[in-house]
Amino acid sequence: MTKDEHREGIKGMANPGRYGIERIAYLLMRLSGLGLLGYFIAHIYETSNILRGRMGWDDFLAMTQTTEGHIFLALVIGMCVFHTGNGIRIMLGHGGVGVGKPARPDYPYEPASQNYRHKIGIYSSIVLAAVAMMYGMAVMFGE
Amino acid sequence: MAQVSSTVDEQVPTLLSVSKSILLRISKFNPELDKSSKFMEFTVSYEKWTTVLEAILDVKKHFDHSVAVRYSCRQATCGSCGMLINGKPRLACFTKISELDSDVVTVEPMNNFPVIRDLTVGFEKLFDTHQKIKPYVIRDDTELESDQREFLQSPQEVEQYIQFANCIKCGLCNSACPTMATDSSFVGPQALAQAYRYVADSRDKGKDTRLNIIDESHGIWRCHFAGSCSQVCPKGVDPAMGIQFLRGYLLGFRN
Numbered sequence A: 001m002t003k004d005e006h007r008e009g010i011k012g013m014a015n016p017g018r019y020g021i022e023r024i025a026y027l028l029m030r031l032s033g034l035g036l037l038g039y040f041i042a043h044i045y046e047t048s049n050i051l052r053g054r055m056g057w058d059d060f061l062a063m064t065q066t067t068e069g070h071i072f073l074a075l076v077i078g079m080c081v082f083h084t085g086n087g088i089r090i091m092l093g094h095g096g097v098g099v100g101k102p103a104r105p106d107y108p109y110e111p112a113s114q115n116y117r118h119k120i121g122i123y124s125s126i127v128l129a130a131v132a133m134m135y136g137m138a139v140m141f142g143e
Numbered sequence B: 001m002a003q004v005s006s007t008v009d010e011q012v013p014t015l016l017s018v019s020k021s022i023l024l025r026i027s028k029f030n031p032e033l034d035k036s037s038k039f040m041e042f043t044v045s046y047e048k049w050t051t052v053l054e055a056i057l058d059v060k061k062h063f064d065h066s067v068a069v070r071y072s073c074r075q076a077t078c079g080s081c082g083m084l085i086n087g088k089p090r091l092a093c094f095t096k097i098s099e100l101d102s103d104v105v106t107v108e109p110m111n112n113f114p115v116i117r118d119l120t121v122g123f124e125k126l127f128d129t130h131q132k133i134k135p136y137v138i139r140d141d142t143e144l145e146s147d148q149r150e151f152l153q154s155p156q157e158v159e160q161y162i163q164f165a166n167c168i169k170c171g172l173c174n175s176a177c178p179t180m181a182t183d184s185s186f187v188g189p190q191a192l193a194q195a196y197r198y199v200a201d202s203r204d205k206g207k208d209t210r211l212n213i214i215d216e217s218h219g220i221w222r223c224h225f226a227g228s229c230s231q232v233c234p235k236g237v238d239p240a241m242g243i244q245f246l247r248g249y250l251l252g253f254r255n
């Protein structure tokens, strides 16, 4: 990536402000994917504590019983739900499903691929993630 | 103009020409001399129908002749005048100041293209990737049979690709694309949409050739269906749609 090419760089890639909800979904998908990957690696490390016997296991698990631990797990729940919901939408889209039909375009040229089906998919993934997070928090903090 | 105004009742101020003004901020940058770009500011009056290109040309004519801007058709046909207008890639000749709804209009060169000077960017790479996907009808029988004057198509067959044939190679889609922002080898939405344009053409027999060309690590798989290309396209090409259809072929969803 040379400066001569005047590329927008990571800042431009991650700027969700200009291109509607689809670009926000793109950013959330990347962040949740990376977040889940991080969690997955941490999860393998965490569960390997069982090798330290019952004490080691319980010690480590106690970390999730704090307020910070609950908030962290709620975030993981949110990332999981959004990533899965939106992931299914993207997989369908990538296969050419629900992206509209080619047609002679007319002014003002609303792109058929950016249609309400995909918008509903994005918004419902966000709402589902929020509901799951609230439910998770209610369970964790309600103990 | 003088003739027209003499026929208008002198008592009535012409409502048509109540002109307002905006602050036009133009990015100035000469890669051979400057370390970084800086903005020049001009107050420009405009009418309801004044385009951003007209405002820039106004500045060139009356204030600063050195502003570098490329244009030709002034009617969204040649694809020369793409630039960032208030942060988004648009055609300067196809964007009215009144529709921007802002007292300040900032124009900058498009992202993801090398800057030649000020608002003008280099298109070599865009044309290279466009050529790479073989933008022409591929057939074995290059010569027409003697009794055949043309390859016939039904109106339905034309509908399948005509939208993608609207591309004017303005590069706005490549400027908006988040993958283009970081990956200098990505083939880009413009070229991918053109690959689909020919694949969807009933006269064409080059589908496998083109699918092979785009099926590489910096090819179609770098598209994440963010859709920004389609949102900025001034001709309704909808590159995102064409790209997902192409991927549908490669993934076996379509045949």
Ligand code: HEM
Binding pocket: A029, A030, A032, A033, A034, A036, A037, A038, A040, A083, A084, A085, A087, A088, A090, A091, B223, B224, B225
């Ligand atoms: C049912 C569950 C899942 C589904 C349906 C799913 C689906 C997807 C899809 C379709 C993409 C590609 C998005 C794109 O083209 O931009 C993706 C990206 C990704 N996923 Fe998942 N995924 C799931 C679970 C997971 C899990 C458990 C992890 C972590 C271990 C994960 C980590 C990632 C990462 C790191 C990316 C790359 C993000 C990017 O570069 O944009 N995913 N996922």
Ligand code: SF4
Binding pocket: B166, B167, B168, B169, B170, B171, B172, B173, B174, B189, B190, B193, B229, B232, B233, B234, B235, B236, B237, B238, B239
């Ligand atoms: S697809 Fe649209 S935005 Fe992209 S180069 Fe062609 S006309 Fe311009």
Ligand code: FES
Binding pocket: B070, B071, B072, B073, B074, B075, B076, B077, B078, B079, B080, B081, B082, B091, B092, B093, B094
């Ligand atoms: S001047 Fe030709 S597209 Fe704007």
